[in-house]
Amino acid sequence: MKGVIFLDRDGVIVQDVGYLNTTERIRWVPGILEALRTLQRRGYALVIVSNQSGVRRGFFSWDRMWRVQREIERRLRREGIRILATYLCPHHPNERCGCRKPGTISVSRFLHQYPEYKNTPWVVVGDRETDMEFGRRMGAQTFCLNPRADDPQGTVLTDPRDLLQRLGRHAV
Ligand SMILES: [Mg+2]
Ligand SMILES: [Zn+2]
Numbered sequence: 001m002k003g004v005i006f007l008d009r010d011g012v013i014v015q016d017v018g019y020l021n022t023t024e025r026i027r028w029v030p031g032i033l034e035a036l037r038t039l040q041r042r043g044y045a046l047v048i049v050s051n052q053s054g055v056r057r058g059f060f061s062w063d064r065m066w067r068v069q070r071e072i073e074r075r076l077r078r079e080g081i082r083i084l085a086t087y088l089c090p091h092h093p094n095e096r097c098g099c100r101k102p103g104t105i106s107v108s109r110f111l112h113q114y115p116e117y118k119n120t121p122w123v124v125v126g127d128r129e130t131d132m133e134f135g136r137r138m139g140a141q142t143f144c145l146n147p148r149a150d151d152p153q154g155t156v157l158t159d160p161r162d163l164l165q166r167l168g169r170h171a172v
Helices: 031-043 062-078 105-113 129-138 164-171
Strands: 003-007 046-052 086-090 122-126 141-145
Touching: 003 105, 003 129, 031 046, 031 164, 046 062, 046 105, 062 129, 129 141, 129 164, 141 164
Parallel strands: 003 046, 003 122, 046 086, 122 141
Antiparallel strands: none
């Protein structure tokens, strides 16, 4: 195993349509399937960590959240992509739960379940500041998928496929 990539979901894997609550609104982020397929082939495990506060905000139910999630993972499998583990936080930011990013309880849970990844490289890919902070707290190599951003530190991806080169170049 090469390492593990902790992926944000909305805005990284599927387009961020704002509180994704129905499978009809699932759309891939362009380039993500090719990127994930290649990274998986290189030996990276793929893990999803996603804030889904729409549950506690009352926009959709817990069951609905998981129905959408299972459908995304089913479609990914159809594309040859396997998600090793998924951690969704349903809480409202006011609840201060610790599983909401940038909280890292999801990572503790993952390492408890898959301790073999403890000493492998960790990579975080997100599209918001909370994801970047999450990655910093974990000490992971962190990338921001944002087609419009300037990139003084070399951590911005304009396309998910940029990851293939970035992770190749800083071979970990
Ligand atoms: Mg996002
Ligand atoms: Zn939570």
